[in-house]
Amino acid sequence: MYDLIVVGGGPAGLAAASAAWEKGVKKILILERDRELGGILNQCIHNGFGVKTFGEALSGPEYADRFERMVAESGIEVKTDTMVLDIDENRNVSAVNPVDGYVTYKAKAVILAMGCRERTRGAISIPGTRPAGIFSAGTAQRYMNIDGFMVGKRVVILGSGDIGLIMARRMTLEGAKVLACVEVMPVSSGLRANIARCLDDFGIPLLLSHTVTDIRGNKRITGVTVQEVDSRMVPIPGTEQYFDCDTLLLSVGLVPENELTKKAGIGLDPRTRGAYVFENRETENEGVFACGNVLHVHDLVDYVSEEARFAGEAVADYIENGERPKESFLLTTSGGVTYTVPQRIRKDSGMKLVNIYLRINRKVKKGDIVISADDMEIARYHKENLAPGEMITVALPSVLMQKVSGSDMMDVSLEEVP
Amino acid sequence: MREMTCLECPRGCQLSIDEESLEVTGNSCEKGEAFARAEITNPVRVLTTTAVIESGTDAMLPVRTQDPIPKSRMFEAMRFIKSLRVKAPVEVGDVLVRDLVGTGVALIATKSVKK
Ligand SMILES: Cc1cc2nc3c(=O)[nH]c(=O)nc-3n(C[C@H](O)[C@H](O)[C@H](O)COP(=O)(O)OP(=O)(O)OC[C@H]3O[C@@H](n4cnc5c(N)ncnc54)[C@H](O)[C@@H]3O)c2cc1C
Numbered sequence: 432m433y434d435l436i437v438v439g440g441g442p443a444g445l446a447a448a449s450a451a452w453e454k455g456v457k458k459i460l461i462l463e464r465d466r467e468l469g470g471i472l473n474q475c476i477h478n479g480f481g482v483k484t485f486g487e488a489l490s491g492p493e494y495a496d497r498f499e500r501m502v503a504e505s506g507i508e509v510k511t512d513t514m515v516l517d518i519d520e521n522r523n524v525s526a527v528n529p530v531d532g533y534v535t536y537k538a539k540a541v542i543l544a545m546g547c548r549e550r551t552r553g554a555i556s557i558p559g560t561r562p563a564g565i566f567s568a569g570t571a572q573r574y575m576n577i578d579g580f581m582v583g584k585r586v587v588i589l590g591s592g593d594i595g596l597i598m599a600r601r602m603t604l605e606g607a608k609v610l611a612c613v614e615v616m617p618v619s620s621g622l623r624a625n626i627a628r629c630l631d632d633f634g635i636p637l638l639l640s641h642t643v644t645d646i647r648g649n650k651r652i653t654g655v656t657v658q659e660v661d662s663r664m665v666p667i668p669g670t671e672q673y674f675d676c677d678t679l680l681l682s683v684g685l686v687p688e689n690e691l692t693k694k695a696g697i698g699l700d701p702r703t704r705g706a707y708v709f710e711n712r713e714t715e716n717e718g719v720f721a722c723g724n725v726l727h728v729h730d731l732v733d734y735v736s737e738e739a740r741f742a743g744e745a746v747a748d749y750i751e752n753g754e755r756p757k758e759s760f761l762l763t764t765s766g767g768v769t770y771t772v773p774q775r776i777r778k779d780s781g782m783k784l785v786n787i788y789l790r791i792n793r794k795v796k797k798g799d800i801v802i803s804a805d806d807m808e809i810a811r812y813h814k815e816n817l818a819p820g821e822m823i824t825v826a827l828p829s830v831l832m833q834k835v836s837g838s839d840m841m842d843v844s845l846e847e848v849p
Numbered sequence: 850m851r852e853m854t855c856l857e858c859p860r861g862c863q864l865s866i867d868e869e870s871l872e873v874t875g876n877s878c879e880k881g882e883a884f885a886r887a888e889i890t891n892p893v894r895v896l897t898t899t900a901v902i903e904s905g906t907d908a909m910l911p912v913r914t915q916d917p918i919p920k921s922r923m924f925e926a927m928r929f930i931k932s933l934r935v936k937a938p939v940e941v942g943d944v945l946v947r948d949l950v951g952t953g954v955a956l957i958a959t960k961s962v963k964k
Contacts, residue, residue: 473960476897476898476899476911476913476959477897478895478897478913479859482858482859483859488858488895489959490897490911490913490959491911492911492941492959492960493941493942493959493960496941496960496961575899576899576909576911577907577908577909578908578909579899579901579908579909601898604896604898604923604924604927605898605927606927622859622861623854623861623863624854624855624856624859624861626854627853627854627856627861628856628894632894632920730859731859816862816863
């Protein structure tokens, strides 16, 4: 019997396990399906990780290394090459690996930290042929950075998510010609800094409100047609541009990897595509917690580590004191707030401040995040330079929630300020 | 006036700099001010890439420059790094090249790779 089993040994799993260990949880097991710990960070060789956590701009593997050391120096048990297949309501965790075969472990608490994966081409429909040379940006990143294979020479990137931007620079440095980065929305979802250092630095054009409308080529892709779209995202006739390319990278977003969560019967929020969680990151199933990209897509790994440490500490509290009463506020969203994590805040959370992560649906120069209940405003946070690609954090003091009576809901909204 | 995005941290402040007086606006810290000045005199970037590693558990070794190097030297540095053959084992932070193509900046390993 384990106190805690962590599913996934990426930055979220590593930080959650170390935090639980530091809080006195003794029998901890991390299960990781890859041959090494570190998760997706192993392929993110660019720098910019850890500015918040360590005050320096580390590369992905360096950032992972810091957490791997913490785990190695503790008494936390790790099994790599181990794929978790099932988690049941009694927290029996079934997994397979080449050494033990099929095994089931029992745990007092489970932390889900499976991360996210990329949306695949099937999720978006482009007319044309289906030749070789079309990769998701993350797959291309893995081929280049881990396996050392160059994926192409003349490249078009569809989608301006951060991984696509990072790959535009990476391929340029390796000698490829990146012809354009094409984004269907009028704004990029990538970080401003990434647009500057990955596209602008190399003179790569960012075509906003444009999309790929045709793919040519039989064996290997030979070119794509790009067209401008109108405000309803319908391609505008007469705006066709043809790019002669051998590679198309898709950077069209990430989806939390929640097959296991679904199988375990845990409720998923259609807005985040992750589990519904309480303020301590406990899901609807008692003793099962979630953190990191499996819960919602974070833009910075620093926030992943922060959330994961918090979840690890919450598990220590759960193991010592049992589950806290479930009476809680349900958070609703309006005015352009697209989601919040957590979705529920317990009335008796035992916390002075509850951090709420949220995203909004548009670019706003100046705006207030307003929390209200029963039409009564309970908190207001002034923010500047907000964008859909950048997560917003607000810290809600629990004393303010105590003022709310007669409602079990709180609304989180965005008000633009002139 | 030149406009730019600050690259010192993920905040990405929108900076403006007067090219004559070198006065910076839009920054939220001193780093932003220094960044904007460097951008119009000698823009620098940290270079990250991979090098071939021999007899290790991995095929490629992720590397980076310890400090930023001039933007104009990036491709030359890339060509040099391509010619490197690193031997495993390597530890995170190991200096692989002391002075990368005469920039005075070291190239370091960013991952530990065992033999
Ligand atoms: C391609 C890509 C590039 C990115 N680039 C950046 C970037 O430049 N900067 C930045 O700040 N953030 C970046 N991110 C986001 C950043 O990597 C994440 O914030 C962070 O890695 C999330 O950590 P995690 O532990 O939640 O997930 P992950 O790092 O994805 O780790 C999840 C781990 O769980 C394991 N796992 C999943 N399912 C199972 C199972 N059933 N059994 C056992 N193990 C399992 C996986 O193998 C993996 O190791 C990127 C993400 C992706 C996908």
